Amino acid sequence: MHPCFYIEVISGVLASAKVPDPANVHYPSCDSTEAEEAAILAQDYINAHHTRGYKYALNQIDEFKIIDKPDGQKTYLMELDLLDTTCHVLNPTPVANCTVRPKYETNIEADCDVVLNWDKGVLTVQAFKCKSKPESREFPCGGCVELLPLNDTSGLELVKVSVAAVNDKSTLPPERAYFDLLEVGRLSSQIVGGGPKILAEFVVVETNCTISDHDDSCAHGDHATASKIFCTSVQLPNEAATVECKDIVTADVAGLPQHHHHHDHQPHLKHHKMIALHDPHNTSLLSESGESAEVPKVRREAVLMLPLFPAATRGPAPVCPGKVRFF
Structure with missing residues (x-):
């Protein structure tokens, strides 16, 4: 047998053998306090950069790994499952107080990879990548709510009628500001x-016009100061639409994400995709695949104070994924 053949065989065996993790790689429990604190920090950081649609809540920690670095810092690598809530991103309600959208309404699930850095007791989110999609059903669901594309004709017609109702001249003073559509958050149907x-x-925003003098030239008010209203509307067969609205009261408008107008929906898109944020120094720690081409330029750190020397688990990896919080 040719010597080269021996070399190829040996090389193949070595390549296929599982190389154990080095001593500086640890696997704390996915249900540990350490994992929970890091995951909640990541959840809040991701929501702070999600500029459309709804906030997401942590559902499960899939994987958790800590890498010790020579300079004493630590890199946290996490894989998280998130579920969308009924709180719009402009809603100041903490995610912990938001309701996760139930299965029968076709909720959105997101898989996120997150990189965090621990340095002298301070934990900081460095980068994340998310993929979001409507949760799949194992069995047909008669009577369940089904998502419609955000550019669905019947859905947008309902939104148009509902925005007109928000600006109804017969029930409002003529000097009240005219509200225009800011975003369609969700369209759905049910048999x-x-x-x-x-x-x-949907969300409407205050313009520089009044109800009595509005036209196509009306401009949206300043994002930080203009009043905004979140509305839900329902159109039953052969009946008039019903609309319910609630003012979005923001305690810190300066910290709110900037919004885009609703006309730039991609065809057939049924929810607002989560964005992928990459820190240039950490992209090699995240997988190459990405769900969205939208990469924001803003960098805003999320910081959490932790014990100066977090416990690192060595030996056999604890059971992961962690507990399921919702479904």
């Missing part, structure tokens, strides 16, 4: 007696 029921969720 009921008589045909499909259409449901819409």
